[in-house]
Amino acid sequence: MRSARSLLLGLLVLLSSLSASAATCKGKFANPITDICWSCVFPIYIAGAKINPFQQEDAHIVGGNPACWCGNPPKIGVKVAFWEPLRRVDVVREPFCMASLGGIKMDPGFDAPAHGRSKTQAQTQSSFYQAHWYIDPEIFVLQAVLDNGCLENLSFDVAYLTELDPLWNDDELTRILNPDVYLFANIPAQAACAADCVAATAGFSNNLFYWCAGCQGPLYPLNGNVGAHVGGVQASSIIVQRLTAKLHREGLMWGAHGEGGLCGYYPIPLMDKTAYKYQMLYPIPQTRGSPSKISPPQDWIGRCCQPFGRTTAIWGAGREFPFEGEDFVYQIFRKRNCCQGAVKFGG
Template sequence: MIARLLILLCIALLGTPAGAAVNCSGKFPNPVTDICWSCMLPISIGSVRIGGGAQEDIPNPSNPLCSCGGNPILGLSIGFWEPARQVEVVRKPFCLVSMGGIDLNPGLPAAESARFARPGGSSNSFYQAHFYINTVMAWLQVITDFPCMEKAGFDLAYLTEVDPTWDDDELALILNPEVVLFANPVAVAACAADCAAATLGFGSSSLFWCAGCQGGLYPFSGEVPVHMGGVRTAELITERLTAKMHRELLAWGWHGRAGLCGPYVLPVMDKTAYKTQLIYPIPATEKFGGRCCQPFGRTTALWGAGKEFPVRGEDFTFLLFRKRNCCVGY
């Protein structure tokens, strides 16, 4: 009996092994207690930033005046970070963590999550992920007449369980054939510089194949070659799935001068246009350095400690704050 109890305790502490049953649990995000609203800051008019304190930002169009359309209407160039998308990383296929733990399984075969130990003590892992449209400001109706807010509500947009490229790195080459150019020591070593840049501010857009301290952004699949904790792995998969959405033209660019008059096609994701906030299982609402949102690629060692626990705390949900520049007409 004592031996069985020790075995069960070890399983609970080490996580759920491959092939074991995984329960589906979750929580719909509470907009009052789970979301760090200061992540929307700073607000900018042209290149002038208003408020925000320690909140980080990327460059904005320098001219405060703008115009759009064939019959130009003079307007103000506004910038802010809009909570607009959401990604959940799950162990059980078709488990909708963000919907309170609904098991949506329609009976289709899908790869289960797994963690494989390798000689030397390292391990790799695999997870499924879901991409949501979550324009929080729209469905809360906090601001009803501001033209720069996307009015799309809440919707499940993508399930990796029905995507054959998500659990097959060779098939994923269809979407990211350029990965063969970066499978070399020089390209991999460059990601160390991207990690340093993301930890101090934002990652480098020119190092588009890197996910900062999380490793390589390619391939666009759910297998992570080096598992170093659930939070870090979930952050990497969140970045990969967002990049995949851009490559499939399901996510567009909304920032910079090109975004003043509306979204534009951006097949290679600009990782500096996103900040993330963990909202499940433990919302990351505590501020580190005056902020609780993290740019893509920032090390999870600064904020991820204590955000994972066995069984019910091994699935993760991230709210994405997307950089938005907009021309607000008079």
Template sequence: MTRGLRSLLSAVSLLLTLVLFAAPAQAAGPTCNGKFVNPITDVCWSCLFPLSVGGLKIWPSGRPDTSNPASPVCACADPLPRIGIAVGFWEPARLADVTMKPWCFPNLGGIRIAPGFDIGQGYLAGPSMVGGRSQSTAKWHVHWYVYPLLYWMEILTDFVCFEQASFDIAYMTEIDPLWQDDALTTLINPEAIIFANPIAQAACAGDCIAGTVNLPLDPLFWCAGCQGSMYPLNGNVPASIGHVQSSRLAVSRFAYKMHREALAWGTMGSKGLCKKYLMPIMRKQQYRFQMVNPIPTVSGRFACSAIGASTMPPDAGRAYPAGGEDMGYLVWRKRNCCVL
């Protein structure tokens, strides 16, 4: 049985399990909208590039790239001593639902499950609601999927740099109290109080420009560029100016949260050539986000934008009142690897 078929069967099994609980939930709350991601037509395959060997780009593109190790030759000692070639590329590694509706899974066809308990159910509020502060605030949930698409499709057989895993739901924020409460969130980001001032937030304007033109500024780790502040690391967005902007901020915060909890690791740069490494302060340059729901962005320089980049070029008009608040993003991750 091929890896692609095993992954497909795993996804079908997971979907059937969720469908068993989906029908009661659809009647109990707002309709969940979405569709399955087509790995052929809904993926921006040009986002794989630039491809580099050492510091040389052998397959350049119009998209900015992170710094790569200068030497094309690399050496690793773990698990066995070896010498190889230092390559750099971008891989579609994760998939994310970003929705205001608890237990709604846009990337699984728009199903909504009934978990049988009240956790997460009181979290529905957002800019789609009418009146008061709800017009400028948003509360998002995120579902994080393991989605190593290159490995499944067997583009390069037994390529050591590809993550070898099956499709799975790795995280659901409905069952995470830290994601829903600003006070509890301080347990994992106590430094947020340092940056809760006008001077620190004004610096994010520079991060907005840098992320849109080239790459975000990693030293300004408290900024999510044009989307706002990276803190607190939860789904409460106090200044929402649209579904695309605030949903991208929510998925950026969630990626940072995963790094802070050691559930996501560094894969870029010289330190990532031989193995993944701890990155408690996430380097924003490691990620690109591509919208796949409700309308995929599959072409153009801004199809897979950096964290903090302006949402105007790629995503304007891609959210709409009926169902446009159930978003899906394909997470592209920079990978530097020592290939035998």
């Protein structure tokens, strides 16, 4: 009888440990209607006319003649601009945990570094996360606008897993991508990030401080090692920025803004921080901000997305909680300037 009871107790302990292990991967399929901050698409410019009912922030305003012309393919048209929701990022503790796909766990047959936190000699907390990069052009996927050359015409897909990247958890190997990190491994360079924090909180980050991720800390190294972990929202936000910068450096993300983007995409190895906004999708969708009584232009507190680098103290409170709220999913918006063709030549 005692042996049977011991066996039953052992089975219960084993089952509880297995269920606890399986439950560490959490996530949610985002509702494209209710979970996306659609107001972040604004402001929209059409032939110089500005449409901005939600008073959203903007950068890379292309002025001048509202008409435009492109040579390949030859076309004439009008200038349009908007913020396109086109990528999604998981920032997770457990390797191969696909938070955007409802929290399923992939099993490729090998291990990868898992999340961890530790104290440095200076008593600051550091952490490590894995990340997943999804192709997610929401406007095209939902077919809200059909046959438009200004939209990225791709389907939803998993494009990049950091678990398969040997550089993602190794600071030494990562220097292959960012050898300029040696220029900024000093106190004055790191102190300059305070100025970038101020700029990002008031508007957009300053590209002059390209080694900074605004209020989140240093952008380098371009991997999952967060040297100054303040909280999960802050740490996951810097991971989003680092992965975006890393893919630009590898030639896997291109620019689409400014005069250069009117006729197509172009390589930009050094990420332009002012060309991106982002919002949280999980664990708590960031679809509306807290009310603001501050008059314009400092009325961004009530908005549901923010530029790279803005302090998470404004919008991140209560968005991290134990167990199901320690992995994160973000939607990325990229600025798009485009020549909307009215007339095409030669086909």
